[in-house]
Amino acid sequence: MFLHLKNILTQDEIQAARALLGADAPWIDGRSSAGGQALAQKRNEQLAQDSAQSQQLRALVLTALQRDPLFFSAALPKKIFNPLFNRYSGDSNFYGAHVDGAVLRSKSPDQWVRSDISCTLFLAQPDEYEGGELRIQEAHSERHVKLPAGDLVLYPSSTVHQVAPVTSGARIASFFWIESMVRSTEQRLLLWNMDMHLLKLRSQVGEHDAAVVGLTGTYHNLLRMWADA
Numbered sequence: 001m002f003l004h005l006k007n008i009l010t011q012d013e014i015q016a017a018r019a020l021l022g023a024d025a026p027w028i029d030g031r032s033s034a035g036g037q038a039l040a041q042k043r044n045e046q047l048a049q050d051s052a053q054s055q056q057l058r059a060l061v062l063t064a065l066q067r068d069p070l071f072f073s074a075a076l077p078k079k080i081f082n083p084l085f086n087r088y089s090g091d092s093n094f095y096g097a098h099v100d101g102a103v104l105r106s107k108s109p110d111q112w113v114r115s116d117i118s119c120t121l122f123l124a125q126p127d128e129y130e131g132g133e134l135r136i137q138e139a140h141s142e143r144h145v146k147l148p149a150g151d152l153v154l155y156p157s158s159t160v161h162q163v164a165p166v167t168s169g170a171r172i173a174s175f176f177w178i179e180s181m182v183r184s185t186e187q188r189l190l191l192w193n194m195d196m197h198l199l200k201l202r203s204q205v206g207e208h209d210a211a212v213v214g215l216t217g218t219y220h221n222l223l224r225m226w227a228d229a
C-alpha cells in the first residue's frame with residue numbers, strides 16, 4: 001500500500017522544524033545506525049537522537065501525526081518508531097537499494113517495533129535540491145517520490161527502496177516506521193478504501209442514513225476481526 005498524505009505539517013511547523021535542523025543541529029554519520037547490508041551503501045547524515053533538537057522534533061512530528069485522521073485510517077498505528085531525521089547533501093548524498101529491518105529498536109519510548117509501514121516526511125521543498133528521489137520498487141515498475149515539505153509518504157516496509165544521489169542542495173526529511181494494528185497490507189488497504197468511500201457517502205447522504213450506519217458497522221466489525229490492538 002503506497003499512500004501520499006498532504007500537509008501533515010503546517011507551514012509554521014515546517015519553519016520550526018527547519019530552524020531546529022539549522023546551523024546548530026548535531027548531524028552525525030548515518031552509518032552509525034545502519035545494519036550490515038546497509039553499511040556499504042548508506043551515505044547520509046542523521047540527527048543525533050539524544051540531542052535537544054531531536055527531542056523537540058520528535059514531539060512536533062508525533063503531534064502532527066496524531067491529529068490527522070487520514071494518517072490514523074491509513075496506518076492504524078499500534079506503535080510508532082520515534083521519528084528520526086536525515087540529511088542528504090555534499091558527499092553524504094545517497095542510500096542505495098535496501099530493505100528496512102523487520103524489527104527495530106526505538107529509543108523513545110524504548111521498545112521493539114515491527115516495521116509494517118515505512119514513512120518519509122519531507123522537510124525540504126523539491127526545488128531546494130536536485131536528485132534525492134525516494135525510489136520504491138513495485139512488482140513491475142519503480143515509483144519515484146519527491147514531495148513538498150510537510151507531505152508524508154507511506155509504503156510497505158517489505159519493499160526494496162533507495163534514495164537517489166542528491167547532486168546539489170540538501171534533502172532533509174524525517175523517517176520512521178509503524179507497527180500497525182492490522183499486520184496485513186492487503187487487509188489494511190481494504191479498510192482504508194472502505195473508510196474513504198464511507199467518508200464520501202456520509203457527505204452525500206448524511207451520518208444517519210441506514211446504509212451508512214450498516215456499512216460503518218461492517219467497517220468496525222472487520223477492524224475488530226483483524227486488529228491486534
Ligand code: NI
Binds near residue numbers: 100
Ligand atoms: Ni529504508
